Amino acid sequence: MLDEGGLPLELPEPARAQLVLAGAAWEDEPRAEAHLRAAVALAPDALAVQLGAYKFYLYRHRLEDALPHAAVIMAMAARRLQLPHDWRDVAPHHAAFDQIEPWPRLFLQALIGTGYALARLGRLDEGREALAKAASLDPLDRFGAGHLTKVIERGGVDEED
16 A cells, blocks of 8 residues: 555554554544554554654654654665665765655655754754755755754744744
């Protein structure tokens, strides 16, 4: 099974069931998180589980908890694209970052999410570094790394604020 962007979302039925329960319990954070943790325990290598965990923590502004899932997602994408293990070593020629293909897009989004989370956690230099790498891979700034970098440089103030 693929999502709308062409990424594989196959996972064992018990893990899928836990993700469904987590979604149904969204308003009850402890219950939703318990189902999410169960899904991760059942299928830690499933992209759908890692995406679910990453988004759960990111949307709840639990950025420290989101970071490990973003790292796993980047590692999955890096393996699929045969990128260098360390995101700092990835260069534009390593993948079709300018084509908005599913795996390069996923890598960029996880890298930008990492930079955002690090910056929000006060780890500004690390956040800037991740966002700068993403901006170098996406010079047209389709995913907003350059924009986020400018917001950080303005002390967190967006131009539209």
